Amino acid sequence: MTKKQIKIIIMKKFFLLFTLVCISMGAMAQKGKVTSALSFIEQGALDKAKESLDQAFLNEKSKDWFNTYFAKGKLCQAIYEADNAKYNAYYPDPLAEAYAAYEKAIALDTKGGTKKKIITNMIYNSLALNLYSQGSKRFEAKDYEGALRSFASQIEITESDKYAGVLDTGMYYNAGLAAVNSNKYNDALKYFEKCAEMKYLGITPHIQIYESLMGLGDTIKAEAYLLDLPNKFPGDNTVTLQLIDFYLKANKPEQAQKYIKIAKDVDPDNYSLYFAAGIMYLNQNKYDDAITELTRSVEIKNDLYDTQYGLGAAYINKAADMFLKANDIMDVNKYTIAIDEANVVYAKALPYMERAVELKPDDVYALRSLQELYYRLKQKDPALNAKYEQVRAKLLTLEPK
Secondary structure, three states: OOHHHHHHHHHHHHHHHHHHHHHHHHHHHHHHHHHHHHHHHHHOOHHHHHHHHHHHHHOOOOOOOHHHHHHHHHHHHHHHHHOOHHHHOOOOOHHHHHHHHHHHHHHHOOOOHHHHHHHHOOHHHHHHHHHHHHHHHHHHOOOHHHHHHHHHHHHHHHOOOOOOOOOOOHHHHHHHHHHHHOOOHHHHHHHHHHHHHOOOOOOHHHHHHHHHHHHOOOHHHHHHHHHHHHHHOOOOHHHHHHHHHHHHHOOOHHHHHHHHHHHHHHOOOOHHHHHHHHHHHHHOOOHHHHHHHHHHHHHHOOOOHHHHHHHHHHHHHHHHHHHHHHOOOOOHHHHHHHHHHHHHHHHHHHHHHHHHHHHOOOOHHHHHHHHHHHHHHOOOOOOHHHHHHHHHHHHHHHOOO
16 A cells, blocks of 8 residues: 555545544534533523524434433423413413423433433422422312323323322312313213222312212212212211202102101201202192291201292292182182282281391392382381382382383
8 A cells, every 4th residue: 555545545534533522522512402401490591591492402313312302301301380471471380391391301211211210310200290380270260281291291290100109089089079070071080089099178079979870970980989988988968968969959859858757856056957858849839838838947057048939939829819709709708818828928928028128138039029028018007108109210220211
């Protein structure tokens, strides 16, 4: 080989080495952007971190590097924690982006170093806490679908082998509530069944399972589930109350009254039980039974509009029925006696309707009933005429023609 040939070979090797060094330096320069981004994140300079990371994602040598995605995860998490309007504009859902970025980094790092780093530094523990915080804020803001996404991601993370903490049972219940409020009842069932399996909050998740079944429209399964609950929670009046509610909604008053009686035996001073029984009797035109139940409800708690109005309505409906029957009486004396008896019943409605208006002054339904009562009774009690005019005038302001 001549000296000239040797020179040519040496020059070729030199240029090849020079090219490799340049390529390596270029790759290192772009990967250096990732290092810079991580440094900026530590310093809190998230705008500079975003700029460096954007450049790294534009370069072929670093855009699919696992550390680039790891840095993106760190940046997104830092943006959420900073809660700065300027930084928030970078990513619409930074925690979702962070989780996706970390998972991508783990998938790209075939040697497993990123996964080990995430476990060792408990990064997923902090991310789970962030997601709980985000889910709670979204729930309070009535963004239930957003809350469900946050809680579902929290659950996915804490159930993974990259989470280094104790399982939080409450997260399933949070997710279930968000699902119910999003009308996603199948998701709700999944989470509440998990709570029930873990015996979290006793009977509460079981009631939520029943309500989720009702949300799905599966009333047969919902009823069967409720009826089985006393076997799991004997003596718990919550089940009885839910059965009352179920049969009320199903328009099955006989079954509802059966469970109201059971509930009264356990809780005899629960005004709502007497109210529910009274309204059912009222809807069945069983006025005397309705009056008995509603009177007891008022005795226990006398500051509720619904109970006062319900009792007044029971007396009014009974009196109206008495008037209809009186119209069939041909004997004048007997007719007069029947009308007087009906007016006595109308008069019994008066204090309850007055109390209803006192509790809810602008309620047109109670005011209309009160106006009718004053009109009927003022003939025998002229003092009621002024009250009739007052109510009439108020109704005109509430119901202008």
